[in-house]
Amino acid sequence: MKSIKPGRGPSMMGAISSLFAALFGVFWTVMALKSGAPFFFGLFGLFFIGMALGQAWYNYHNATNKNRFSTFDIVDEEELDPLDPRRLEHPSATKGGYCPYCGAPLQGDFQFCPDCGEKLP
Numbered sequence: 281m282k283s284i285k286p287g288r289g290p291s292m293m294g295a296i297s298s299l300f301a302a303l304f305g306v307f308w309t310v311m312a313l314k315s316g317a318p319f320f321f322g323l324f325g326l327f328f329i330g331m332a333l334g335q336a337w338y339n340y341h342n343a344t345n346k347n348r349f350s351t352f353d354i355v356d357e358e359e360l361d362p363l364d365p366r367r368l369e370h371p372s373a374t375k376g377g378y379c380p381y382c383g384a385p386l387q388g389d390f391q392f393c394p395d396c397g398e399k400l401p
Contacts, residue, residue: 292343298336305329 309325378385384395392399 291339294339295336295343298332298339302329302332305332
């Protein structure tokens with residue numbers, strides 16, 4: 281069953297739409313300078329292009345990064361989000377089996393995770 285939860289997720293669509301915004305900024309700048317508009321219209325276009333390219337880089341980096349962030353994730357089943365501070369309240373976080381911080385399997389009564397070294401609840 282698919283569910284929606286707070287968590288992380290890719291934002292490649294944001295990167296692609298930001299590139300289209302940058303192309304619009306190029307069109308704006310060229311048309312403003314060709315039409316004889318005041319120079320600040322051209323500067324606005326350059327500022328717009330810079331902001332769009334910065335946003336495209338941020339979204340692309342976010343979509344390809346291991347610790348990416350988004351407001352919602354669509355998942356196949358309930359899972360713990362290692363970046364969620366409420367993860368320790370989840371019932372499976374205290375019953376053993378898996379580390380609530382990194383998800384590594386636990387064998388026995390460990391006080392610290394053998395993979396990430398975090399103190400277990």
